[in-house]
Amino acid sequence: DVKVTQSSRYLVKRTGEKVFLECVQDMDHENMFWYRQDPGLGLRLIYFSYDVKMKEKGDIPEGYSVSREKKERFSLILESASTNQTSMYLCASSLGGRTGQPQHFGDGTRLSIL
């Protein structure tokens, strides 16, 4: 089975800090994604990546950046954390190529910005 591992289940940070969320997948998937999940809003795509060192903006990239230096690892960076970035963050991966491939999700990181 595909395993997508997010480095922390719960994280508490302060306003203005630089925050790193790490995600690792073990199935050699080309595609990786970062979402945030908020009540009533479902999942919203922040960034995605189709290949190493490649990134594309999703629907809500403002205030975030990403890094993909190795195929298995996709990092989400909050450059200067703000309280409105308190949320559940979900990482996912999928095979490349055909768009009909399902995504595999990590268990999420619940981030609180104080």
Added chain:
Amino acid sequence: GDSVTQMEGPVTLSEEAFLTINCTYTATGYPSLFWYVQYPGEGLQLLLKATKADDKGSNKGFEATYRKETTSFHLEKGSVQVSDSAVYFCALSGQFYFGTGTSLTVIP
């Protein structure tokens, strides 16, 4: 643009009741359609999928049929169990489009 509209919840059912969660989509081309489930404290898991019109996806007693004429992919289960309590998401390929989720609670 592409989008998914999902039935709002929460939904509360008694055990062994019939479940329907509605999902309609707007898309160009011929997308694949998915249902994901999220149990408390976990990430999303793929429940079932359908890749072309009239396909029926099924898993764990859940079913959904890809209806191109009505642009729908409704999730159904004939007899729900307490263990089915979760949040269900409809999704559209290329995977960037998720519904807002429907919370289901099944009471004994």
